[in-house]
Amino acid sequence: MHRSRPRPVGTLGLVLAVGLVACSAGRYPGASASDPDARINGKISITYLQKQGDQEYFVGEAAGARAKAAELGIDLTVVNLGTDANKTVSEVQSAIAQKSDGLIVVVPDPAVGPQVAELARGAKAALLASDDQICASDPDPSACSEGDLVPRIGFSGTQMGSEVGKRAAQEFKKAGWEQADTRIISAWKQDVTVCTDRVNAAKDAFIADAGASIQKIDVPTDNSPTGAQDKIAATITANPDVKHWVLWGCNDENVQGGVTAMENAGVSADNVIGVGLGAYLACKDWSGGKPSGMKAALFINGKDVGALAVQTMYDKLRNGRDFPKEAFAKTTVVDATTWKAAGVSCT
Numbered sequence: 001m002h003r004s005r006p007r008p009v010g011t012l013g014l015v016l017a018v019g020l021v022a023c024s025a026g027r028y029p030g031a032s033a034s035d036p037d038a039r040i041n042g043k044i045s046i047t048y049l050q051k052q053g054d055q056e057y058f059v060g061e062a063a064g065a066r067a068k069a070a071e072l073g074i075d076l077t078v079v080n081l082g083t084d085a086n087k088t089v090s091e092v093q094s095a096i097a098q099k100s101d102g103l104i105v106v107v108p109d110p111a112v113g114p115q116v117a118e119l120a121r122g123a124k125a126a127l128l129a130s131d132d133q134i135c136a137s138d139p140d141p142s143a144c145s146e147g148d149l150v151p152r153i154g155f156s157g158t159q160m161g162s163e164v165g166k167r168a169a170q171e172f173k174k175a176g177w178e179q180a181d182t183r184i185i186s187a188w189k190q191d192v193t194v195c196t197d198r199v200n201a202a203k204d205a206f207i208a209d210a211g212a213s214i215q216k217i218d219v220p221t222d223n224s225p226t227g228a229q230d231k232i233a234a235t236i237t238a239n240p241d242v243k244h245w246v247l248w249g250c251n252d253e254n255v256q257g258g259v260t261a262m263e264n265a266g267v268s269a270d271n272v273i274g275v276g277l278g279a280y281l282a283c284k285d286w287s288g289g290k291p292s293g294m295k296a297a298l299f300i301n302g303k304d305v306g307a308l309a310v311q312t313m314y315d316k317l318r319n320g321r322d323f324p325k326e327a328f329a330k331t332t333v334v335d336a337t338t339w340k341a342a343g344v345s346c347t
Contacts, residue, residue: 040101046103049106061303061306074310082108088116102313106132112139113135126317127150132154158197160300185246217235229257244273245262245273252277252278269293274295279334279344285336
């Protein structure tokens with residue numbers, strides 16, 4: 001059963017959304033290069049608040065952030081929010097109480113965006129989103145006016161999804177499968193805007209490159225391997241006549257869960273084309289040496305994002321440089337033969 005997303009305690013989010021000052025790049029304290037008083041000349045203190053801090057990608061992101069902070073002489077605190085939206089608000093309040101000059105936030109739930117933005121604005125702390133988009137005036141970033149989107153460091157969802165779709169199309173053409181007995185599973189947490197961007201772009205790129213119109217089944221998940229496995233297992237059971245499966249999702253977790261569900265259902269690896277997004281779980285299949293339905297994955301290096309986020313925050317706080325609306329780290333597609341050379345960390 002699809003779990004409802006966690007909601008912040010009370011009605012603060014609704015109250016704060018009314019009349020909230022917009023948070024485009026130049027409207028946060030310290031954002032304007034024309035305001036010399038906004039710059040910090042002494043020691044800079046930053047708090048990096050991450051969802052799912054024990055996930056391999058976010059472990060790498062924290063490591064990249066710490067390395068960059070050490071290089072720049074910044075006091076950096078990293079906080080693991082897990083999947084608790086309410087903890088996001090309390091930890092932001094704690095960071096503000098500890099006099100953090102800047103907050104970098106990966107939210108477990110975008111619905112807390114207005115609360116986080118208002119707290120930062122009230123404390124005159126610079127705010128930067130990492131990975132997932134948040135909005136200062138609406139709990140749903142997809143409904144946000146452009147000027148209220150919090151500046152973000154991460155990856156382009158559209159570009160990432162396109163790379164996944166292109167590689168899936170390449171694998172499909174190589175396999176020579178018939179369209180009639182093939183289905184696409186697209187799995188993601190459907191209230192996360194960047195996830196929707198990714199899977200939609202994957203679909204468009206696949207259609208354009210494969211030259212095939214294959215029925216696509218959208219599967220809502222919680223973005224975890226077990227959550228995806230359960231939902232995709234039910235999808236397999238409901239489609240007993242399908243011989244071949246193409247699988248993509250918001251992240252490696254969705255695809256890994258799907259590949260496991262296929263294995264458990266007796267679908268051979270030769271009949272599965274899974275293209276992950278992250279490579280931190282995909283590589284585990286490849287390191288074993290046995291055939292896997294995980295045919296490739298887009299490698300996204302969390303270390304690059306963490307370092308870029310800290311550098312971007314430093315540039316604002318030290319030099320008064322405006323935040324870019326978005327800044328992206330590079331990506332590359334890897335598979336069983338190339339992941340080690342690409343530097344994927346597989347633990």
